[in-house]
Amino acid sequence: MELSPIGLVHSSIRSRSDMPLQGVSAEVEIFPGYVAGLEGIEDNSHLILICWLHRADRSVLKAVARKISDDLPEKGVFSLRSPARPNPLSISVVRLFGVREGRYLLLEHLDLIDGTPVIDIKPYQPGWDCVFSAAGHDRTEKIRRMEPRDYRSSLIREAVNYHGDVCRGVAIGVRITEAATRILDCDLRHPGVVVAPGADPCILDALIGITGATPGNQRLRCSEGRRYAVSSSEKEVVFRLLAAPQSVDDIFAAGETSLFECAVHNRPQPK
Structure with a gap:
């Protein structure tokens, strides 16, 4: 050889x-x-x-x-x-x-x-x-140990691979998934994670690219307007978008509370 x-x-x-x-x-x-x-x-x-x-x-x-x-x-x-x-x-x-x-x-x-x-x-x-439906190991433990800047970079890459570029909507989608990952404490590609996106198509692309949720795998549900939700078997995180900056760099630099309101709801567990 x-x-x-x-x-x-x-x-x-x-x-x-x-x-x-x-x-x-x-x-x-x-x-x-x-x-x-x-x-x-x-x-x-x-x-x-x-x-x-x-x-x-x-x-x-x-x-x-x-x-x-x-x-x-x-x-x-x-x-x-x-x-x-x-x-x-x-x-x-x-x-x-x-x-x-x-x-x-x-x-x-x-x-x-x-x-x-x-x-x-x-x-x-x-x-x-591209095998978009491909499954791998649960990355939860790996994500917990990643530096925040490295995790953000990985989210941006996953979103851009699906959407095509880093636009304002993709930046907001990345910030949503950063917060959802921290609150749910799990890999958002886990088959038990469900996404309910609002009306912005670029944010939708980012969430699909990062989470792998689609209508066909029943992980992508309907929502409306400026409401976005990400849920696991234990919790649901609901995001309501505020008036975000126009610049992508400003979106990544902004505090979460200036980008969206966030509410966490515990989901009922089977007895």
Whole structure:
């Protein structure tokens, strides 16, 4: 089995320990002999980047998600996205912003250190590559241990992956889900979490993208106007929107009480 790198990552991050959870903007240099393979690549907004993690420990079969916390339980590397694994290939979905000088790809959300060899590039195709109904493990414990800024970044990414960009409605949706996660103390993708959104379509997109709730899985219910509700088996959190700032940055900087009124109701439990 022979692999020949087609390019290299150029990043401001030179150590895995310095890499932000959501990655950074960076470039991929494609070697001159492979430039012809880039023809048509700018037709795609997102790419699948396959790289070789050249500094990874290849002897590891169990690891901990240390980017979140050292206290999380150890798992097999095939159930984690850890760089340490027998064959340290990375698969990253990245956003393509442009091509410089015909062979430098300008990318966002790249979590690869400077000098990482690039093995292959494929176009990301939503109809095939996106499994929106996919289920994973309950992330509640992981979320509890995340830094607030990292959790917000993950919510923004989930919302934007569904909606397309960070608009005012998406920012409000992220703030709603931040508060709901804290109050309900659970992963909002849990199958027992139900969402009742109001009238704003951008907030609705954000809530669907973050929670995975849809009419078909019976987790998306009807609401109206400026009322938004998120509920678990034990509690319901009702948000009534106030006059939020027009700027996305101001929405993220504002206190919750200036964005919405919040009421918590205990749900009756079966006897």
